[in-house]
Amino acid sequence: MRFCMDWRAxxxxxxxxxxxxxxxEEGSLSAAARALGMAQPTLGRQVEALQEELGVVLFERVGRGLALTPSGLELLDHVRAMGEAAGRVSLTAAGQSQSVQGxxxxxxxxxxxxxxxxxxLAKLRQSHPGIEVEIVVSSRASDLRRREADIAIRNxxxxxxxxxxxxxxxxxxxxxxxxxYLxxxxxxxxxYDLRNADFISIDGSGMFLKGLVAMGLPLTERNFPVLTESYLVMWELVKQGVGIGILDGSIGDAEPxxxxxxxxLEPLMFPIWLVAHRELNTxxxxxxxxxxLAAELRARGGPDAG
Incomplete structure (x- = not known):
């Protein structure tokens, strides 16, 4: 039966x-609760209330997760469109603000x-004390269209x-x-002199190894006895003499x-982009x-920065 609802009612x-x-989108209440930053029971009550409100079953349990029912699948397109519209309204409202506070x-x-x-931020706080800043630190790219962030530094x-x-x-x-260590x-x-060196790996997929081999280093997996996905942890290990690591030259050269x-050795080049939603330009x-921030990032480039 096709899901049909008089939305005016x-x-x-x-x-x-x-x-x-x-x-x-997350596939379970626990994952959704983490994404929304709320307690799982609260989220569950909201979903249950929506089902009662609409008079339909939206999810069925599959193993430890949830799967959409046919009614849930049809409703999903409508709600997703509502979410995108709400995001556009929020972006437009933010874009129209001419205040230097916020x-x-x-x-x-x-x-x-x-x-x-x-x-x-030390400079920004001095020049524009009315601007409040929240920093979202993540290895994944924030979704700017959903307002997970307003401005992002990306590679x-x-x-x-x-x-x-x-x-x-x-x-x-x-x-x-x-x-x-050297x-x-x-x-x-x-x-060739680094054939027996220990490197601190920051990538479990093997791409880091492939990149170094492409730079001419005769390395194998045996050269990577330590793995961490945290660049900060990797850098601390390097400073403690555990092995060799790779980092932005402007940061590495500043560490005594x-x-x-x-x-x-020719460096491995990677780009820095500053990204924002188009509507935030106003x-x-x-x-x-x-x-x-763009000026700050450019100023950090050394003489050999592209």
């Missing part, structure tokens, strides 16, 4: 609809959040047509280690406890933060 509660939408959410990786944003060019992006520069990523390796000068391993405070 329903007093629709967006909070319940959002609970349904995120539960459908909140701006910045999304960045932990390295950028730890080494770049503190200095930038790839966005493809979404409703996002605007400015390429800041290409960053040289270089190998670093403590002088004592001495134990015999003070290597050529890529380490030196470049094979300083003549907001004065977002424009201020975007332009000042």
């Amino acid at each position: 329903v007093k629709f509660d967006w909070n319940r609809a959002r609970a349904f939408l995120i539960t459908a 909140k701006v959410v910045l999304a960045a990786s932990e390295i950028h959040a730890a080494f770049i944003l503190p200095g930038f 790839f060019r966005p493809v979404e047509p409703d996002l605007v992006a400015t390429k800041i520069r290409d960053v040289p990523a270089r190998l670093y280690a403590t002088p004592a 001495e134990r390796l015999g003070s290597p000068r050529l890529p 406890r380490v030196v470049r391993a094979l300083p003549d 907001s004065r405070r977002f424009r201020i933060v975007f332009d000042l």
Whole structure:
């Protein structure tokens, strides 16, 4: 039976609809509760209330997860469209604000959040004390269209047509280690001299290894006895002399406890992009933060930065 509802007769509660939408996208109440930052029982009550309100069953349990019923599948398209419309309304409202007071959410990786944003925020707080900043630190790209963040620092060019992006520069990523560790390796000068070195891996997929091999290093999986997905942890391990790591050259060169391993080796280049939603360009405070952060990121480029 096709799901049909007289929407004019329903007093629709967006909070319940959002609970349904995120539960459908996440596949379980527990995952949806984490995504929304609320207690699972509260979320469950909202979903149950929506089902009672509409008089239909929206989910059925499959193993430990939830699957949409035919009625739930049909409702999903309507609610998703409502969510996108709500996001556009929020973006438009934010974009029309000309106040230099208010909140701006910045999304960045932990390295950028730890080494770049503190200095930038110190300057921003002095020049524009009315702007409040929330920093979202994540290894995944925040969804700017859903307002998970207003401005994001990324290492790839966005493809979404409703996002605007400015390429800041290409960053040289270089190998670093403590002088004592390099001495134990015999003070290597050529890529072959690192054949027995220990590297701190930050990628379990093997792409990091492939990238280093492409740079001419004769390495295998045995050269990566330590793995962490945290760049901050990797960098601390490097500073403690555990092995060799790779990092943004402007950050690595500023650390007195380490030196470049094979300083003549060509760096691995990666881009830095600053991204925001297109509609936020009409907001004065977002424009201020975007332009000042872009200037800060450009200023951090050394003489060999692209």
